[in-house]
Amino acid sequence: MTNVLLRKPLALLLSALLCAPACASARGPRYQVAQPAQTAAPDTELIASYVKALPIGSRVRVTLTSGDRLRGTLMKVTDDEVVLQEHARVPEPPRPLAMQTIRSVEPERPGSTGRAIAIGAAVGAGAFLGLLAVIAAFAYD
Amino acid sequence: MILCSSAAWAQGNPPPIVRADAAGSLGWFNAKESIGPDDDDWYSRSALGSAFGGWYWTDHLKTEIEAGGSTRASLYGYTTRFENNQPEFTSTRAEYSTRRVAVSQHYQFFRNTWFHPFVGGGVDLIWTTSESEQLTSYPYVSGPGSPRLPDERHVHPESTDFEVHPFALVGYKAYFNQWVFFRNDLRLTLDGGVNEVAIRFGIGVDVVAGRRQ
Numbered sequence A: 001m002t003n004v005l006l007r008k009p010l011a012l013l014l015s016a017l018l019c020a021p022a023c024a025s026a027r028g029p030r031y032q033v034a035q036p037a038q039t040a041a042p043d044t045e046l047i048a049s050y051v052k053a054l055p056i057g058s059r060v061r062v063t064l065t066s067g068d069r070l071r072g073t074l075m076k077v078t079d080d081e082v083v084l085q086e087h088a089r090v091p092e093p094p095r096p097l098a099m100q101t102i103r104s105v106e107p108e109r110p111g112s113t114g115r116a117i118a119i120g121a122a123v124g125a126g127a128f129l130g131l132l133a134v135i136a137a138f139a140y141d
Numbered sequence B: 001m002i003l004c005s006s007a008a009w010a011q012g013n014p015p016p017i018v019r020a021d022a023a024g025s026l027g028w029f030n031a032k033e034s035i036g037p038d039d040d041d042w043y044s045r046s047a048l049g050s051a052f053g054g055w056y057w058t059d060h061l062k063t064e065i066e067a068g069g070s071t072r073a074s075l076y077g078y079t080t081r082f083e084n085n086q087p088e089f090t091s092t093r094a095e096y097s098t099r100r101v102a103v104s105q106h107y108q109f110f111r112n113t114w115f116h117p118f119v120g121g122g123v124d125l126i127w128t129t130s131e132s133e134q135l136t137s138y139p140y141v142s143g144p145g146s147p148r149l150p151d152e153r154h155v156h157p158e159s160t161d162f163e164v165h166p167f168a169l170v171g172y173k174a175y176f177n178q179w180v181f182f183r184n185d186l187r188l189t190l191d192g193g194v195n196e197v198a199i200r201f202g203i204g205v206d207v208v209a210g211r212r213q
Helices: A003-023 A044-053 A113-139 B002-009
Strands: A059-064 A068-076 A082-088 A093-098 A102-107 B018-034 B040-056 B061-083 B086-108 B115-137 B151-177 B179-191 B196-210
Touching: A044 A068, A044 A082, A044 B151, A059 B040, A059 B179, A068 A093, A113 B086, A113 B151, A113 B179, A113 B196, B018 B061, B018 B086, B040 B086, B040 B196, B061 B115, B086 B151, B151 B196
Parallel strands: none
Antiparallel strands: A059 A068, A059 A102, A068 A082, A082 A093, B018 B040, B018 B196, B040 B061, B061 B086, B086 B115, B115 B151, B151 B179, B179 B196
16 A cells, blocks of 8 residues: 555656756757847848957857847858858758848857756756666566 | 648758657556456556657657557555445456557757757557456355355456557657767656556667758
8 A cells, every 4th residue: 555655656756857857958059939020120230340350160159130049150251141050969051141130149158068967967867767767667566 | 640730741841950760768657447346546567668760840840650568567456345234355456568559749849959858749559458356255244154155256367458549748859979869758648637657768869861951
């Protein structure tokens, strides 16, 4: 009887813990729901002059007027466009971005060790709890 | 229906980064079964092994086919009834195992990242094999001088029932490298409420890479 009483709370606890990693934030570029357009249009010339001042090879985070946000490495800058090599799991071709579509460009600190550790910890916790769950399934009499 | 709707949705979208994936998992399986005429209970000493194959229609929509089975688990029940003012104690021991094929539709969050949470839902085709044994005992005599009724043993031989149920799942894929990932999910089968709960973890690989222009 005690075992039966313990099983359900244990199952619920493990379920909640295993779902928790799914709430972790993702690494790399992601697309977000378009935000409402701002009333003030981005100053294309100002953005262009700013991006030109950044060294080629800089890691940047670009926000587009559509609301999408991209992370990548700056490959080429002209008056009309920026070519960005996105940071992604599977390498993709460099992506040209028209200057008019860029709302903001922010330099990004190199490396994302914290996130990598967080994801690793989430995976490790998931694996550990999964293993614990299987052991628990066979430990009860 | 899932295939048709997914294919239609994929029309006009760029080809996905990953075309297909395959995975295997092992997990803790809990299921609710009837034990006795008016009694349901959960058995939880079972493992569920599964193999998956998925096809990406877009970077976010995937159709997955799954085949799996759970190990044999025991369930015990104990009921008391009164028949002609005489108590009857019935103890039941049943054993269950399942085999299943499932098709589901997943929505995968984010694109081309190292960590992809997903949610999904689909249909489970479940073959449940069961056998049970009931022992009914009559502890008291019906009257002075009358003998105590002998115990009755009923054995229900192994049989297999087929059922179809919807299920939902939530989980994530976390990549070790470009193609190999760890998979973890929580799977709930529904039958007028949650009828099965499985927590699974496994390893998979993206088997075909699509090319983007």
